[in-house]
Amino acid sequence: MAIRVMIDALLAERGMSVGEFAEKIGITSANVAVLKNGRARAVRFSTLDAICRVLDCQPGEILLWEDD
Numbered sequence: 001m002a003i004r005v006m007i008d009a010l011l012a013e014r015g016m017s018v019g020e021f022a023e024k025i026g027i028t029s030a031n032v033a034v035l036k037n038g039r040a041r042a043v044r045f046s047t048l049d050a051i052c053r054v055l056d057c058q059p060g061e062i063l064l065w066e067d068d
Contacts, residue, residue, distance in 0.1 A: 004064045007036050010055045025050040 011021055018036075022029045027047060034040050048059055055062070 002066055002068050003038075004066060005035050005038060005040065006062055006064055007032070007051070007055075010057060010061065014055060016055075021054065024054045 007021075011018065018029050018032050022032045025032075025047065035043070048062070051057075051062060052059060
């Protein structure tokens with residue numbers, strides 16, 4: 001898929017674990033892994049909002065489009 005989710009880099013920059021992140025945004029660690037590994041087919045705006053709030057970032061810092 002041409003859309004990459006950059007959660008790994010943002011978590012590393014902030015020194016936050018996947019478990020801590022999952023708890024703060026209100027989804028399971030397994031669902032965070034689905035996002036991180038590029039297997040997600042969709043992201044709810046409420047989840048994207050929570051991710052941006054917790055990581056103090058903009059949606060464009062999370063989602064990156066790359067031509068295949």
